[in-house]
Amino acid sequence: MVLVLGEVQTAALRHSGSVPRELAEGVLALLAGERVRVSERPISHAVSPHVLTGVDCRIAARSGARVRGVGTLMGRVCLTGGRVLQGSAVVRVEPIGGGHRRAWSHYLARPGVVETLGRTDLPGTAAAHLGADRSSSTMGMGAVCNRLIAEVQGSSLLDRRPPVRARRTVLRWAALTDSDIEGVRVRFTVHEDGLRTVRLLLGQVPVADIVELCEDLALHDWLLTALVSIIEQSRIGVDEPVQIIHRLRPAVDHLLHLWMPAARLGGFALSVWEGLDGRPGLSRQWEASVRRIRDQIAMAAALAHRPAEAAPLFR
Known part of the structure; x- marks a missing residue:
């Protein structure tokens, strides 16, 4: 069984008009020398390079137990229609036997993976991730999303005069994948304070496909x-x-x-x-x-x- 956790924050871009391709590439260029991916059909969509954030923290489970996790979160920013901005963070949780922490070079070579040192309850960790309130997020995913959005919103290329003022929403998701699972089971829940949660049980699926699904769901939930x-x-x-x-x-x-x-x-x-x-x-x-x-x-x-x-x- 594999556990993948993520969070997506969605907000209106602070700009008076729809951002054209050249401007989108400028505001989403979070890493020097890394390319911003842009597509125009069927709707304009720009994606920043991935940004890694190292973590060494305690990860809670539903039972209240905590296990140490070390590795990197992978984050990115997406801009849809030149209007809607999303900060997204994802991590794959992998239990490692032995309980010994390795050098950072080991974790940096595995982007988007956090290894847990000690006995790990993956379903319990997923439940704790989804059960936390909006201000709390596993391994600081919310802070990562917020930082990425703030970096784009603070760009000097934007005029900071948004025509639409709408509250930011947070979609927190957890996917448990197993080759023995047939089909897909999904639960989408709308909570107060702009928080949404998605729980997925499915077979072996690429993490990138799960991320794109949750980002698309977060986008359209925010639009609605x-x-x-x-x-x-x-x-x-x-x-x-x-x-x-x-x-x-x-x-x-x-x-x-x-x-x-x-x-x-x-x-x-x-x-x-x-x-x-x-x-x-x-x-x-x-x-x-x-x-x-x-x-x-x-x-x-x-x-x-x-x-x-x-x-x-x-x-």
């Missing part, structure tokens, strides 16, 4: 959360249509075109997304929210061009 927040703050049915449309406009200009679930996924990740979308109904809620915005725009246009004698019909 931001859209619902804008609608709630628009005061539909309370204020005048012109005021309501003014508050809804950022969603139309900057969010609606970004919804493309599983656009870059394939294989097992695509099937997991389809299963998730069928139960929580993320796409159904998104489509209902988009229809509500378009209905408000249509009604405002009808009211603006109605003849005076028809006014009572709209009261």
